[in-house]
Amino acid sequence: MSVNLRDFFRACNPAKTLNCKHEQDRKYYIDFSKLRGAEIAEELAKTITWTDGPTCQLFSGHIGCGKSTELLRLKASLEEEGFHVVYFESSQSLAMGDIDVSDILLATAHQVSTSLKNAGISLRGGYFRNLLQECVTFLNTPIDISVETEVSLWGLGTLTAKAKDSPSLRNQLRQYLEPQTESLIAGLNQEILQPATDILCKQGKAGLAIIIDNLDRIDDRRLDSGKTLPEYLFIGRGEQLGQLDCHVVYTIPLSLMFSNEQQALKNRLGNGSSPLVLPMIPVYRRNGAGLAQLRQLVLSRAFPDLAPETREASVTELFDSSETLDRLCQMSGGHVRNLLGFTVSCLRKTKQLPIQRDSVERTIREARDELLVSVTEDEWALLEKVTQTNAVTGEDEYHSLLRSLFVFEYRTDDNGRWFDVNPLLTEVPKLQ
Template structure:
């Protein structure tokens, strides 16, 4: 069977996240939990289900592009099927990720939760927020038509949109809100979350879950206190972010997993539980042996986008409709390093250049070389030395190495039950003369 080239091309868009509410797109999903060292999403969901009605605050991390958003949308769907009201949102929609403070995050949560509740016909009237919004507009001395008499979400949304586009207004708003952070948090709990929980219970629903994606993208720059912005938000102010009286899942920067303050993060924001990390899909094991189970799933991830309705065996039988040989598909999977967005990016590049099927080994090698050139151009001499050490030791230690190697996707993290946790260089760098 021949794939639909246009549909295949669109399905390989590396910037697109699978929408689990769409039955057709769910066919693209491959469950990698069996080779990633644990069923991370199942653990997050099970904790919420077992702890309800007691609120939980859980932390979720991993490389940017490793598939966190896809897994969180899967979590949303599974919790909804269990009767929970789930509010999932990408924080970058409300926030400037280069300049974020606690009051910004709390307002974004209030905006997204109230909007979701209003869509479910649950009232979100709040005298505190109506008064606060009017005071904020008066303080900022800028024209914002809040429509306070209408939906709460509309008023908060207009205010956050206005301050997101203006650093000056954002700074002024923080000056006003900072001394009021505790009262803002209390109002969210008392006038928004608690009434919502009560109404959901009357409707026979389980609790309220808020999933905040993309907070792992906050800028890790140092701030005036000497901390990084991530340390300030999630550790110093962690108790406030963890004070919401509902189930919350925060995505956090991977660099915090290497911080000296990891235990403080765990206790202040994570409620004593370790953050959950989504690693790469292993293509090789710690000692260098091939990981056939990981490779098999990566092959299915690619072929599912070409043949979404087919069985796994049918897809494998049709591999030469997509690639000139099974070896070319294997080379694609190896070059990705098990990083799902990188895999799609290489595949997308091949399709964009060739504009026809099957994908040839030559076109794949060209895409890999381009990715290698782009990556090596950003690596300095000190980082090459670090890469040599990681290639040999399979370890990354400390915040500096994490920031230099992991955030830049020079190095990937892997985990499984047999080998535990290890690191290795991005495979497109393999064979670089600087590593010799």
């Protein structure tokens, strides 16, 4: 089967999030759940579908490991169960480097009310109309708010958009809204979430669920209080974020899993349940199953309509040998976005298929060089420790090793949780 180089390149776009509601994306999707030690989307869905009343769940993992794809799978699963699901990427509405609880609540109110209106559910509420009118007066900012507008829908969107783009307006708005956080939560519950749930249930729906993606991208800067911004939001203010009267899934920064206050996070926002973490795909364990599935990740982008075993037989149409593809998969360390990025880099260097081994080695060398310029002598010592212990402990080691992708986290049923150095660095003489 002939493969179009341009089509293969586009299919490997590492920035694209698969949405399994779309037929073509389903063909690209590879199920890594058994290799990762958990079926994350299924676990999140069970908590929602098996629980009477609101739930609040936390989800984390490395950037680029496939969280958004799993959350969209969760959305599709819940919709099949009869839920109205509001999924939104917080980074589209909020400034990730400067964010507070009121910002998250206001963005949630806008996203939910928009989704409900699109579903034919119109809500009218005096609280948000009055709040937005007060904000306009306080900020002296022209925003068109009509008495007839459902929950001041258009005004909410305009206000959040203006606040994201203007630091000064954002600070003024926050000064006004933060003292009213409890009233904002009550208004959100009483004028949007509770009425919407009642209407949905009367329509035969199972209820309302909100999935807030990309909050893991919040800046990890340290505040004057000594706490990091994620600690302040999800631990210090966690009880408030957990008061929404429907099912909510928050993505949270992986750094919180290494915080001294992780148990407080679990109890204040997680309602006693630990956050679910999406780890990397283990390449070298489980008798090579991880490597085989990573091969399928690449092969499916070229041969989406072929059965897995048939794809394996066609590998030499893409690479000069199966060993060349294996080399690329091994060097990714089971990081999905990195593997797709490596493949795209190889394709840039290739005039025609199959991809040659020298293109793969050049891609690996370039990626390694990018990492090497960031590694300090102290971090080399930490990396040496990881090679001996397969462990990372505390916030300092997280910031030095995991956030920079020097080290990856893995979890399996039989091995539990462990850490390994990014394979791009393991061939450097300092670690040999």
